[in-house]
Amino acid sequence: MVNVSFLNLNLERPTVLASGILGLTADSMRRVVESGAGAVTTKSFNTEGRKGHPNPSILPFRHGLLNAVGLSNPGVAEVIKEIKKFKAQCEAPIFASIFGRTIEEYGEVTQQLVEASPDLIEVNVSCPNVRSEFGTPFGDSPQDTAKVTEIVKKYAGNIPISVKLGPHGPGVGRMAKVCEDHGADALTLINTVGPGMLIDIDVRKPILSNKTGGVSGPAILPIAVKSVFEAYEQVRIPIIGTGGVTTAEDAIQMILAGATLIGIGSGVYYQGMEIFRKVNRGIQDYLTKYGFTSPAEIRGLAHE
Amino acid sequence: MVNVSFLNLNLERPTVLASGILGLTADSMRRVVESGAGAVTTKSFNTEGRKGHPNPSILPFRHGLLNAVGLSNPGVAEVIKEIKKFKAQCEAPIFASIFGRTIEEYGEVTQQLVEASPDLIEVNVSCPNVRSEFGTPFGDSPQDTAKVTEIVKKYAGNIPISVKLGPHGPGVGRMAKVCEDHGADALTLINTVGPGMLIDIDVRKPILSNKTGGVSGPAILPIAVKSVFEAYEQVRIPIIGTGGVTTAEDAIQMILAGATLIGIGSGVYYQGMEIFRKVNRGIQDYLTKYGFTSPAEIRGLAHE
Amino acid sequence: MKTYPVLRIIEHSPTVKSFYFERMTDALPGQFVNVWLPGLDEKPFSVSALGDDWLEISVKAYGPFSSAMMELKPGDRVGIRGPFGHGFSLQNDALLVGGGIGIAPLHLLAQALSAQGLRFVSLLGATNKSELIFATDFERRSERCFFTTDDGSMGKKGLVTDDVLQIISDHRIRFVYAAGPEIMFVKLKELLDPLGIDYEFTLERYMKCGIGICGQCVLDGSGARVCVEGPVFNRQALKEVTDLGLPHRDASGRRK
Amino acid sequence: MKTYPVLRIIEHSPTVKSFYFERMTDALPGQFVNVWLPGLDEKPFSVSALGDDWLEISVKAYGPFSSAMMELKPGDRVGIRGPFGHGFSLQNDALLVGGGIGIAPLHLLAQALSAQGLRFVSLLGATNKSELIFATDFERRSERCFFTTDDGSMGKKGLVTDDVLQIISDHRIRFVYAAGPEIMFVKLKELLDPLGIDYEFTLERYMKCGIGICGQCVLDGSGARVCVEGPVFNRQALKEVTDLGLPHRDASGRRK
Numbered sequence A, B: 001m002v003n004v005s006f007l008n009l010n011l012e013r014p015t016v017l018a019s020g021i022l023g024l025t026a027d028s029m030r031r032v033v034e035s036g037a038g039a040v041t042t043k044s045f046n047t048e049g050r051k052g053h054p055n056p057s058i059l060p061f062r063h064g065l066l067n068a069v070g071l072s073n074p075g076v077a078e079v080i081k082e083i084k085k086f087k088a089q090c091e092a093p094i095f096a097s098i099f100g101r102t103i104e105e106y107g108e109v110t111q112q113l114v115e116a117s118p119d120l121i122e123v124n125v126s127c128p129n130v131r132s133e134f135g136t137p138f139g140d141s142p143q144d145t146a147k148v149t150e151i152v153k154k155y156a157g158n159i160p161i162s163v164k165l166g167p168h169g170p171g172v173g174r175m176a177k178v179c180e181d182h183g184a185d186a187l188t189l190i191n192t193v194g195p196g197m198l199i200d201i202d203v204r205k206p207i208l209s210n211k212t213g214g215v216s217g218p219a220i221l222p223i224a225v226k227s228v229f230e231a232y233e234q235v236r237i238p239i240i241g242t243g244g245v246t247t248a249e250d251a252i253q254m255i256l257a258g259a260t261l262i263g264i265g266s267g268v269y270y271q272g273m274e275i276f277r278k279v280n281r282g283i284q285d286y287l288t289k290y291g292f293t294s295p296a297e298i299r300g301l302a303h304e
Numbered sequence C, D: 001m002k003t004y005p006v007l008r009i010i011e012h013s014p015t016v017k018s019f020y021f022e023r024m025t026d027a028l029p030g031q032f033v034n035v036w037l038p039g040l041d042e043k044p045f046s047v048s049a050l051g052d053d054w055l056e057i058s059v060k061a062y063g064p065f066s067s068a069m070m071e072l073k074p075g076d077r078v079g080i081r082g083p084f085g086h087g088f089s090l091q092n093d094a095l096l097v098g099g100g101i102g103i104a105p106l107h108l109l110a111q112a113l114s115a116q117g118l119r120f121v122s123l124l125g126a127t128n129k130s131e132l133i134f135a136t137d138f139e140r141r142s143e144r145c146f147f148t149t150d151d152g153s154m155g156k157k158g159l160v161t162d163d164v165l166q167i168i169s170d171h172r173i174r175f176v177y178a179a180g181p182e183i184m185f186v187k188l189k190e191l192l193d194p195l196g197i198d199y200e201f202t203l204e205r206y207m208k209c210g211i212g213i214c215g216q217c218v219l220d221g222s223g224a225r226v227c228v229e230g231p232v233f234n235r236q237a238l239k240e241v242t243d244l245g246l247p248h249r250d251a252s253g254r255r256k
């Protein structure tokens, strides 16, 4: 057991299912916990739900994944049912990831969501796939991010909130500080990178139906590690380090950079659901090898 | 021969050595031409030169390279000698990549450089490694980029200029337009992505001496393709598509997205110097297979 | 993802066609590929047959995507990736129950069973004769082959499930494979569970990634992913499934 | 990059030490590894010996980096990546000419030549006796072994190049290997070219990447990269080199 405390929670394992991966239903998330995740995050949802983009919406390439799922979700009412169902079956914490098309919608979805009592509300201000539809992601603007953070915090009651940022915009360090200053209890770093595009050279068209999609998976590990490192120097709130983790070594890099928990998404494609167990075990082995007793003891050591 | 015209030039092959790779000396660049490059780009240089960062400054990881060479260069006076020496030996065009710590320095280095008559001046406003030292890269600010473009254009005489942008900042499409509007004759897209960081988990320190470095190589191909695609919709000036190209298929994606020339840097690590010949031949085979006679005929087709 | 030209098309009926491609991949019976129509969408289709140098899928026109597939001409390129999922196990003394386009995956299974010299009986149903695809081939390979149609245009008029118990006892059947509408599975479960006969059904759910990460295709109850743990599930796995025959999730994840 | 603990240190003299690591890689004679001292810098060092389970490098203190290496203690971790570059060919009837720390790569070469049963003579020079590293080992493996020192503390007083021609003719030498200061190569070229004897020298240049992309280590004239096409170059390759023995480029790329 690699126990780790995170805010008011005590997780038995430091790995967390990242948002958008297998987070649609209670039963799916329960299986992820059975595979070793210390906590799970739901797919991001808003008030009304969204159909998302047609397929192809998720495209593996040699070094990562490209995705433009387009924030498909069944809406907060459905998700509340799934969260309750999950909590009835599972001890592990569940993080609810929310988004809105307007700042007000972030508030509305929070107001409705609290009824389900998720253990954390993750505030997705950084999905690059909805840029064209809603303008620039909120996460690119310090002002908007501050406002979103405040409104979610206002309605979240005693549920802690984590703001999820991308690696772009005006600098992760600066944005991290903005979130902390406006009430964020934690940060989730990072969302997908890019976006990117791949073109089929025989039919001569972009492959994703949305043309562009965010890059995740092994390709982005260095950018994620750097983002966590940079934010850790600016804030005192804990960080869920996410992006490109496929091995225990990757996860340890995140912890050394300053992460408290390790988010894993695309890794499920590369290593199967077993990835959670493998990464937990690898972290444990590393701690034992060097005589540490908990991940907390190595957190941020790369800064020294 | 895959002839391609680019501005006032007629290149026998569409591949170009990207800046910072093997571009320090005349003899080194001549060897790259002998290996099949249609043109070469010098390492970026400024007036006085720079020592750059200590090693490790270039770090391969599983999916790309991380580099923080730190714009080491011997200064414009030395580079002028090498450009002249190159031109005495080689027919292939040579592109001179310049940077400055101030907007004025971009002007100064151009003023001195014109004596060497490079075939193109590539204006590097986007190196992420010098962010901390000089503040934000000029390429992140439309105003600064406009000013740099104007001053270089002013002193460049009849030598065409290409502005080299990164994928970040306020949107590649918008920045591309700014460059075109302020006198750029071409664009080079993209510089490295990120930056990123990798940490050695045994010594628990960032590996690059500069801690962070720009990501290049296969990991960034989708981001580069998307940047070219986006810029192509905004501007009419030609684009040197650069970033993550290691195969002919990658290069063809770039051309379909809208690139006129294909920049290759990190690919030299993955495929050796032979990469230029391989990519040229692959493009030729593709054109033949589908009954095209020149890369120009497939340029931008992914937009249809 | 790579694209491949359509090599040949067989028109079974105005709304059911088979498409041949070069054999870009192996596939086990029950596995599927994702087919991308550039500019439109990408959907899963079972491999219905494999030759030395070709791969076949068979499509029934329902909605926009499958209807667009009916417009394909030889030479048109479509994207194909896969194979995905886990296929059927190969069992002796089996009954293959196929409904409608569900006959497609069973056809590759029949190929594999007969290649292994395993004994099986087939029972295929469709709305009418023209949709009873691969009928001759099933007749040739199966020990016996029964047909039902809604309109009685071929075989017996009625549902495939009507005579299942009779056939099982007449033909020493010890294992049942089924593919087709989910309502058929519900009925089969009711019939087979009391007998203690093992079975494998191939399920369909709305899919996005096909590679086990989006969570769109998960079953209720077990949480199993149809694209990875499925599409073929056995009796044991189906016991935990709580939404069999119930409305499924659409693209948004909402139950219809 | 991976890091490895120093296993053992041999102190040849206050400014020359050998460091042992687990054998994390193979290496051909002449190949080098990049050694990273976390927080300081990373520089290339030739592999000087290989055992079943260890790898050795030998370092002479010159400037900040090599001096910092003198401070290493067993157990300290350093980063090692490689091997990089192309090594020596293995030839019969050879003369090994080593100057100073250049003896290090020749030592691995001597190991390899004797393992192949090839015949060779060694000629090693250094400032003084304590820097004539591996002397006993060379004496044991070589058909004959000659030494020179600047101060006469071992072997003959003078430069290694003084007696090269004599040794070549006395010992039926048909191939010359050399490693050491570049001025030594210039002299050797002058001596050997008229005789038509083939040779391989191992060159040093300021390196950044070690993997052939930064262009920092390229030779003038040929444009060859010391880190990829070298560090060992033969007569043919050296013919095109125009900066042998001349000032090299520093970290900025400027010639000193």
Ligand SMILES: Cc1cc2nc3c(=O)[nH]c(=O)nc-3n(C[C@H](O)[C@H](O)[C@H](O)COP(=O)(O)OP(=O)(O)OC[C@H]3O[C@@H](n4cnc5c(N)ncnc54)[C@H](O)[C@@H]3O)c2cc1C
Binding pocket: C032, C043, C044, C045, C046, C047, C057, C058, C059, C060, C061, C062, C063, C064, C065, C066, C067, C101, C104, C105, C181, C203, C204, C205, C206, C207, C231
């Ligand atoms: C693992 C797997 C394998 C599949 N194999 C095949 C195959 O071999 N051949 C094939 O034709 N299809 C197969 N499908 C179904 C296929 O992927 C599409 O769902 C189908 O072609 C309908 O898509 P559409 O966009 O045309 O219609 P939609 O717009 O999705 O559907 C139109 C209408 O038809 C109904 N409908 C859709 N699909 C079915 C169905 N299968 N049965 C009954 N009603 C349906 C819908 O509920 C809707 O009302 C498979 C699906 C999965 C998950």
Ligand SMILES: Cc1cc2nc3c(=O)[nH]c(=O)nc-3n(C[C@H](O)[C@H](O)[C@H](O)COP(=O)(O)OP(=O)(O)OC[C@H]3O[C@@H](n4cnc5c(N)ncnc54)[C@H](O)[C@@H]3O)c2cc1C
Binding pocket: D032, D043, D044, D045, D046, D047, D057, D058, D059, D060, D061, D062, D063, D064, D065, D066, D067, D101, D104, D105, D181, D203, D204, D205, D206, D207, D231
């Ligand atoms: C392929 C290759 C293999 C190498 N193998 C070895 C090896 O096995 N053992 C080893 O000790 N070094 C080796 N070196 C040299 C080593 O990489 C460093 O350059 C050396 O340790 C000096 O680094 P420094 O930072 O301590 O001194 P610097 O600050 O670089 O140099 C200090 C002073 O010493 C001079 N100097 C530096 N290196 C040399 C030299 N080799 N000969 C003469 N003067 C020099 C410099 O010109 C400078 O004036 C090799 C270099 C290369 C390129």
Ligand SMILES: Cc1cc2nc3c(=O)[nH]c(=O)nc-3n(C[C@H](O)[C@H](O)[C@H](O)COP(=O)(O)O)c2cc1C
Binding pocket: A018, A019, A020, A021, A043, A044, A058, A065, A067, A069, A071, A097, A124, A127, A164, A190, A191, A192, A215, A216, A217, A218, A220, A242, A243, A244, A245, A263, A264, A265, A266, A267, C213, C214
């Ligand atoms: C298919 C897919 C869907 C995703 N959907 C969401 C989402 O709905 N909300 C969100 O905040 N992040 C979403 N992400 C981003 C991930 O949560 C994660 O931040 C990112 O993929 C980097 O981590 P990884 O490399 O481990 O996947 C999605 C990622 C993928 C690959």
Ligand SMILES: Cc1cc2nc3c(=O)[nH]c(=O)nc-3n(C[C@H](O)[C@H](O)[C@H](O)COP(=O)(O)O)c2cc1C
Binding pocket: B018, B019, B020, B021, B043, B044, B058, B065, B067, B069, B071, B097, B124, B127, B164, B190, B191, B192, B215, B216, B217, B218, B220, B242, B243, B244, B245, B263, B264, B265, B266, B267, D213, D214
């Ligand atoms: C080691 C290295 C050094 C670089 N130096 C420069 C430079 O001096 N100036 C510049 O404009 N780009 C520089 N770049 C960026 C490349 O020119 C190129 O834009 C980027 O690496 C993406 O292309 P690639 O994936 O083909 O390498 C450098 C890249 C690398 C890997």
Ligand code: FES
Binding pocket: C206, C207, C208, C209, C210, C211, C212, C213, C214, C215, C216, C217, C218, C225, C226, C227, C228
């Ligand atoms: S379709 Fe994505 S998990 Fe099955």
Ligand code: FES
Binding pocket: D206, D207, D208, D209, D210, D211, D212, D213, D214, D215, D216, D217, D218, D225, D226, D227, D228
């Ligand atoms: S050290 Fe970079 S090319 Fe040789």
